[in-house]
Amino acid sequence: MPIPIDRDELQRLIRDEQAQLVEVLPPDEYDDEHLPGAINIPLKALDRETTRRLDRNRPVIVYCYDSQ
Amino acid sequence: MSPRAAWRLESLGFTRVHDYVAGKADWGSFGLQLEGQRHSGTRVGAYLHADVPTCALEEPLPAVCERVRTAGEDTCFVVNEQRIVLGRLGRTALARDDDVTVEVAMTAGPSTVRPSLDLAAAIERMRKQKLSNLPVTRPDGVLLGLVRRDDAEHALNEI
Numbered sequence: 001m002p003i004p005i006d007r008d009e010l011q012r013l014i015r016d017e018q019a020q021l022v023e024v025l026p027p028d029e030y031d032d033e034h035l036p037g038a039i040n041i042p043l044k045a046l047d048r049e050t051t052r053r054l055d056r057n058r059p060v061i062v063y064c065y066d067s068q
Numbered sequence: 069m070s071p072r073a074a075w076r077l078e079s080l081g082f083t084r085v086h087d088y089v090a091g092k093a094d095w096g097s098f099g100l101q102l103e104g105q106r107h108s109g110t111r112v113g114a115y116l117h118a119d120v121p122t123c124a125l126e127e128p129l130p131a132v133c134e135r136v137r138t139a140g141e142d143t144c145f146v147v148n149e150q151r152i153v154l155g156r157l158g159r160t161a162l163a164r165d166d167d168v169t170v171e172v173a174m175t176a177g178p179s180t181v182r183p184s185l186d187l188a189a190a191i192e193r194m195r196k197q198k199l200s201n202l203p204v205t206r207p208d209g210v211l212l213g214l215v216r217r218d219d220a221e222h223a224l225n226e227i
Contacts, residue, residue, distance in 0.1 A: 002074030002085045007095060010088050019086070024073040033104040035095055043069055046076045060077060063088035064069040 002062075010061055019059035035063065096184030097207050109227055112190045113183025115220055116204055118213040122147045125154060125171040132170055133162050145203050145211055146174045152209040153180055180205040183212060187227075191220050 005013070013019035014037070021038035023030050030040035041050050043064075054060055074087040088094075096102055099113050109115075121144040123132040136144045142162065146155035155174030164173055180203045181190055194202055194217040201214045 002071065002078060002087045004089050005086045006090065007088070007098065007100075010086070013086060022073070023092070024070055031104060032106045033092060033096070033102040035092055036101055036103050038103075043073045043076070046073060046080070048080060051077065051080055051082070054082070056082060059084040059086055060082055061086045061088055062070045062073040062077065063091045064073070066091045066093035 005061065013059050013061060017059050019061050020054055022054070022060060022062045023064070024062050025064050029065070038063075093184065094207065097182035099183040099206070099212055107227060109223060110187050111183060112181055112185045112187055112202075112204055112215050112220075115187070115215050115223055116183060116213040117216065117219075120145060120203070120211070120214045122151075122211065123157070123170050124148070125169065125174075127170045129157075129161070129164060129166070129168050129170055129173050132157065133164070136162055143201055143214070145178075145214075146170055147211055151211050153178065153203055153205055153211050156203070178203060180209075181215070182207065187220055187224055190215055191217065191224060194220070 021035055023034045023038045023040050024043040026042050027040055070087050070089060070091060074085045077085045092102065121136045121139055121141050123144050123146055125146060132144060142159050144157040145153055147153055155176045156178035157174055161173040179197060183204055190202060201216045203214050204212045206212060
């Protein structure tokens with residue numbers, strides 16, 4: 001089950017567990033601004049092929065613009 | 069959107085999936101760095117003055133006025149121990165010479181903005197409210213500093 005996290009936990013996961021950040025917004029929004037170190041895999045494109053670049057042994061953190 | 073993405077990743081076999089639900093709006097509103105093509109100078113956070121005068125509710129107004137005038141400022145923000153913005157002393161309050169507490173003289177609940185706010189939107193708000201500056205806070209109300217209208221207008225002309 002995915003775990004909701006806040007900003008502090010995100011920073012901890014990146015620092016302590018080398019978590020991978022994935023912005024799931026469309027590419028133009030990612031190009032405009034994204035969290036440092038994030039990669040872009042838009043929600044519509046999430047599949048076995050596009051997620052192959054992610055390390056399954058490390059945490060994955062997804063985010064979009066906000067909670068709405 | 070991100071909850072669906074998180075569940076989709078689980079359906080693809082990922083077992084350590086986390087969802088930063090508040091997203092990059094939250095990240096930016098705390099003044100944290102973002103990367104990308106957007107000009108960083110289009111955000112309020114780029115023009116933040118952190119050395120803004122502050123005072124506490126129970127302080128005597130005359131002493132605060134003297135301190136603010138000495139610093140050459142025309143605004144003082146009233147904060148608690150957690151640096152949460154409770155009020156504002158503007159020019160009118162700072163011109164008072166009666167011996168009252170800050171709490172009596174302040175304007176409570178001043179309008180605040182986040183560092184991620186678009187600079188043009190901040191200028192528009194200051195113009196409408198006839199303010200020379202705006203306090204910049206985190207979403208939890210903690211004061212980060214202020215943005216001055218003069219600085220913001222000058223910066224926008226330069227961009």
